Amino acid sequence: MNTLLVTIFFLVIPIFFLITRRRKSSKRLPPGSLGLPIIGQSLGFLRAMRNNTAEKWLEQRITKYGPVSKLSLFGKPTVFIHGQAANKFVFNNDGKTITSQQPESTRMILGDRNILELSGEDHKRVRNALMVFLKPESLKQYVGKLDGEIRKHLELNWHGKQKITVLPLMKNLTFNIICSLLFGVERGPRRDELIECFQRMIEGLWSVPLNLPFTRFNCSIKASKRVQNMLKELICEKRMQLEQKTALPLQDLITCLLSIRNADNEEELTEKEILHNIIIVMVAGYDTSSVVITFLLRLLANEPAVYAALLQEQEEIARSKSLGELLTWEDLAKMKYTWRVTMEILRTTPPVFGGMRRAMKDIEYGGFLIPQGWQIFWAIPMTHNDDSIFPEPSKFDPSRFENQKSVPPYSFVPFGGGTRICPGYEFARIEILVAIHYVVTQFTWKLCADNKFSRVPMPVPTQGLPIEITPRKQM
Template sequence: MDYLPIVVALVVTVSSVAIIHLLTTRARKSCPANLPPGSLGVPVIGQSLGLLRAMRSSTGDQWVRDRIDRYGPVSKLSLFGTPTVLVAGSAANKFMFFSSALALQQPRSVQRILGEKSILYLHGGEHRRVRGALLEFLRPDMLKMYVGRIDGEVRRHVEENWRGRAAVTVMPLMKRLTFDIISALLFGLERGAARDALAGDFGHMMEGMWAVPVNLPFTAFSRSLRASGRARRVLEGITREKKAGVLGHGKASSGNNDLITCLLGLTDERGERVLSDEEIVDNAMVALIAGHDTSSILMTFMVRQLASDPATLAAMVQEHEEIAKSKADGEALAWEDLGKMKLTWRVAQETLRTVPPIFGSFRRALEDIEFDGYRIPKGWQVFWTANVTHMDASIFQEPAKFDPSRFENQSASAAPPCSFVAFGGGPRICPGIEFSRIETLVTMHHLVRHFRWKLCCKENTFVRDPMPTPLHGLPIEIEHRTSSA
C-alpha cells in the first residue's frame, strides 16, 4: 500500500491548521480592544460583494437596515479591502461631518481619474484653502448673475430635445443639460465640437469611476483613465488660454467670469495666486462630476415622481404660471423669481430625502478615535448612509410617504440636526447647493409649464451603480400643454 499520499495529506492538513492558528493568534494579539461588534469577513473581499449586489438590486437600504438590526448602529465589517466601521443615526452623521479626526476617503480609482490635488483628498488647512477658492465662484452676488445664463441653456435644451417629441428618455437628457450648463458657467466653453467631444469623454470617464482599478486595455477603468486624460488636456488648454487673458488684464476681467477664470484671478495678501494650474484643473474635474450628477439625478426623479402625483404637479404648475404672468413674453427668469418657487424646492427636498443621489460615503480615521463607546483604529474606514435617517420613522413621520409639506417649516421641525443629509453637512457640506437649486428650479419651471407626461414602463424601479438610475433611463410619453402657449 502506498502511504505517501496519506502522509502528504496529513502534513498539509497539520500545516494548514498550524498556519491558521498562528494567523488567528497574531490577529487576536494585534486586533485593538473594544472594537464594534461584527465580522471583517473573508480577507480582501469582506462584505463588499454583498453590498454591491444589494445596491444593484435596489435593496442597499435593506442591507444596511438588516445589519443595524443584527449588530446595532455601530458595527465593524470590511469594504473594498479595508477594515470599516458602519455608523448610523443623526449623532453618527454629526460625528462624520464634524470630527477633525476623520478625513474624506474615496476609492483609489476615483483619485487616479480626478487627480491628486482635488478637494476630495485634502484635509485641514489645505481643504479650507481650496474650498474657500471654490466658494468665491459661488458667492450670492455671482449666483444671481448665473440665473439668466442657465435659463438660456434650459430654453435651448427644451426646444432641441423636448418640443415636437412624443416620447423622450429623461435621464440622458438631464445629464446632457447639466453638462451643458456646467460647461458654459464653469469653463466658459461655448456650444460646438469642443463641448461635444468633452461630453463624450466625460461619459466614458464616469463609466470606470468606481470600477476595480486594473489598468488593462479591456477594462472599464482603463477606458476611464484614457477619457480622463483627454478631458484633462481640454481643461489644461482652457486654463492656459484664460491664464493668458488674466495676466494680460492683470486680473479676472468681468462679473461673468467662469470658474477657471475666477480661480486664476484669486491671490493672497502677498499677491500670489491661491491655486496652482494643477489644482485648478483637478478641482474643475471634481466640479464637473459634482455639478453634473446630483442635479441631473434630482431632476430625473422629480419627473418620475410627478408622473404619478397629479396633485403635486398641479400645484407646481399653478406656482410657475403665476411667476410667468409677471414676466414679459420670452423674458428670462431672474434671481427674484426663484424665491417664489417655494413649493418646487420642497418637492426637490422631498425627492432628495426619498432618493438621495449619494447612497453614503467614507471617511478615514487619522488617529485612534472613539464613537458611541467603541474604538475606531487609525487607518480604518468609517462608512455612513443617508437613508438611515431619511427613512427613520422617529425622525420623519411615515417616511415612505412622499410629502413635500414636511419641509414647509423646518425651523419648527422636531428632526434633530444632521438628519436630512442629502448634501452632506459640516465643513464638507456640498458648496454647490445653491448652484444645484438654480439649475433645478429653472429647469422644472420650463418643463411643468409646457409639458405633461406619463411613464412608459409599468415597472417603476431604480438601481444604484453607485448612483440611482431609473429603469431604462426613465422613458416617458409627453404632450404639450396648450394653456402655456
C-alpha cells in the same frame, strides 16, 4: 537545562504578551468580517446598489452586528456607522481625528487635491475659493444665462418630439450648463469630446479597483487622464486670456479660480488644485442635478395633487412675465412649494448614497475602536428613512420642509453638513428650479416604464425614464 528554560522563558513570554495584547485589541474592534482580500464585501454592496436594496443590505448588517460593524469596501478595511450622531461625527471633524478621504480607486480617478480629499486649512482655502463664484451674490448674474441654456435645450431636444428619455437628456443639459457657465466652453467638437471622455471616467468611480486591461476601473483611469489633459489645455488658455485682459475674472469658474490671489500676489490655488476641483465640480453638477430633475418628473407623473400645486405656482410666475422675458433671482424666490417638493425628493431618493472618511488616528466610537488608517462609511438614507425622525418615511410629503427648524440637526443631509456642506448647493437649486419651471409650463407627460430604479451608484430609473410628452398651450 537551566539555560534552555531561561531561553524558552524569554522567547515565550513576549509572544504570550503579544498574543494577549492582540486578542485584547481585536475584541475592541467592531463586530463583522473583512471578507476576502481586496474584494471584501464590495461585490455584495455594489450588487445591492444595482438592485436598489443597499439600505436593506445595511439594515441586515445592523440586525446582525449592531450599530457599528466592520467590513471591507473597495480594497480597504472599513467601519460602518449610521444615525444622527454618526452624521455629526462625520461632518464636524476637525481634520485631525478623521479626514475626508475617498477610496484609493476614487482618488486615482478624480485626483487627490479636490475638496473632498482636503481637510483643515487646505479645505478652508479651497472651499473659500470655490465660494467666490458659487455664493448666491455671484450666482444672481448667471440666472439669465442658465435660463437661455435650458430654453435652448428644450427647443433642440423636446419640442417636436412625442417620446423622450429623461435621464440622458437631463445629463446632457447639466453638462452643457457646466461647460457654458462654469468652464466657458461653447457647443462644438471640444464639448462633445469632453462629455464622451467624462462619461467613461465616472463609470468606474464605484467599482472594484482592479486596474487590469478591459476592466471598468481601467477604462475609467484612461478616460480620467484624457479629461485632465483637455482641462489642462483649457486652464492654460484661460490663464493667457487673463494675462492679455481679454477675459473677466468672474466670467466662469476657471477664470475665477485663476484670478484669486493672496496678499503676496501668488496663486491662492495650485494648478493641480484648480484641475482636481474642476473635475469634482463636473462630477457633482453633472450627476446630482440631472438625477434630481429626472426623479422630480417621475414623481409629478405619479402624484397628481403635488403636480397640480407645483404647476399652479409655476404658472403664476409665468403669467407675471412678458413673452420671451427671462427668469430672475426674484422669480426663483417665489418657487417655495417647488423647492419643498425638491427637498422631499432629496430625502426619499438622495442622489449620493453615502461617503467615506479615513481615521487619522485610533478612535473610540460607540464603544469600539476604529483603527488608524481605516475607512469610515456612512449612508444618507439611514436617517432620511428613520421613522423616529421623519414619520411615515415612505410617504411623499413636501410639508415636512415648511419649517426647516423642525427638522432635527444632522438628519437631512443630501448636501452633507457642517463645514462639509456642498459648496454647489445654491447652484444646484437655481439649476433645478429653472429647469422645472420650463418643463412644467411647456409640457405635459406620462410615464412609459415602471417606477423601479437602481443605483450605479447614482439612482437610475427603469430605461432612463422614457415619457410621452405633449406641448402645453402657452398662456
